[in-house]
Amino acid sequence: MKSISIYKHKSLAVTLQSFFQIHHKTHPTFSQSHSPNTVLDEFTASCYRKDLSSAIKALNFMQENHIWADSVTYSELVKCCLARGAIREAKLVQKHVFSNGYEPKTFLVNIFINMYVKFNMLDDARKLFDEMPERNVVSWTTMIAGFANAVLEDEAMRFLVLMVRDGVSPNTFTYSSVLKACSGLFSLRQIHCGISKAGLDSHVFVRSALIDNYSKWGELQNALVVFDEKDTRDLIVWNSVIGAFAQNSDGDEALSLFKRMKRCGLMADQATLTSVLRACTGLSLLELGRQVHVHVLKYDRDLILSNALLDMYCKCGSMEDARFEFSRMVDKDVISWSTMIIGLAQNGFSHDALETFQIMKRSGTKPNYITLLGVLFACSHAGLVDKGRLYFQSMEKFYGIKPGREHYGCMVDLLGRAGNLDEAVDLIHSMGSDPDVVTWRTLLGACKIHDNRDLAAYAAKRVLDLEPDDAGTYVLLSNVYAKTRRWEDADQVRKTMKRTNIKKEPGCSWIEVNKQIHAFMLRDNSHPEIDEIIRQLNHYAQRLKEAGYVPNTDCVLHDVEGEQMEDPLLHHSEKLAIVYGLMALTKGKTIRIKKNLRICEDCHQFAKLLANMENRYIVIRDPIRYHHFQGGVCSCGDYW
Incomplete structure (x- = not known):
């Protein structure tokens, strides 16, 4: 039989489909008629109406x-196979197209290569690509995108080189794809040069991808240079650069860029607001976060935004807002539940966190790795040893989650705080992987609490083996020795620090007043109101002493993560920030402070008593947790 190849246009599809429907009433099966034109019409109509079963029957005939048929019709059939995950049928289509000496157009071969890439069958895609008599930019770009998505960076880069050698010029899609495969800064810079030479650096998606990649490698200034090289009013590029700084913990620059964007007259979308909320979270800017919340209301049902908003309130220590936002969320996923559980635990509401976990399970949402981390954290910071053991032992059995280093770290913290140091050491040695520096540092902290100098020395050695310049470990070990009156050992540790030029990070506290951040450090008199702050601090200290406050002088000697040992106890940075908050914020306004180092025992006691005396609500966020002071008590229950 003579081969027939009829090239039809899509506009003919409706006519063919109508013809097929009429024809089918009188001819139930195409095999009875044996008319090539009829079968071809039936095949075309089946392809366009996504009737895979009928199309494959016609294809066999x-x-x-x-x-x-024509290439466009085959492409429609391939789309149908992709949508249904029909790999077997897709291979039948390819076998047919390449059979009996038929030579499909490059356009159609590219369709098949893309099909195999989407099915994650890169070997089949590569084989088809290698057999192509002629390749165009789409052929090369499809393969490069496939390798990039499969995280085969070397292959993607190699194909880019081969593409150029073959005389095919990469386009914006090629570069956007290959940028995903950059395995290092050197490769990124090379690709950037190629993009600039090709004059494609003004394209929206290419610029966005460049910014994302420089951000990924921590090159924020290069990301900013790419952004500033050309004026843009495209929201995609703005979102990339704002997100780059927000994700790399440079909230100040992210917010500055957000202000620039608004001055350009651009309206923020979900991606913009998510990044801005992340920046507010990192800087603990609750008031600004509340302003952003107003813009979020127009996307009320956006789950990603709702989760970002919830995280912001939790990490700014505003649990009243967090609880309200969580209660009004129509949809909650595992991220929503986990965020709330961790937020409650970090803010000292451990029992509420565990109750939320029970409600989560009843809702049918399956816990994940992070959820169980929050549960163990809640147990750790409430001293719930038996519950913590139970949850830890049941992780794999009931939830299919194998404990990771972070879970072991929480258990070491739980056992160590409770004084079960031997059990904590046994647990560390039973880990499936080598303990990291955080685990050993956690054990060291527990040794300090319970004055176990021998185990402290062992844990400190482990920390310093992993991080030889960790100043906090030297200070903590020195304080353990000093607290147990081993003065020579304490002095030796200090001398080692001095000899190796290891310096401890100074304590610093921040407070937001009228949308401005005020920072306080010991011996830093740069604040314009520092004289009045110190005068008021001395005044409050005297009043507290009259009410029974006795400064904990051990904190001067053993200040693990506060200011240097020789610093005056009264002028710790959080005390300065608290007093400034009392001076600058209206009566009844919550005083919210962020500190870079862990709060010391004396500052903790000072905050409790002052909050009660002044009838103020004080929240202090340190790297470990949040302390909510009110009415002479703290949310941590003095167990932190």
């Missing part, structure tokens, strides 16, 4: 009788 066409294969037997050497009949081919």
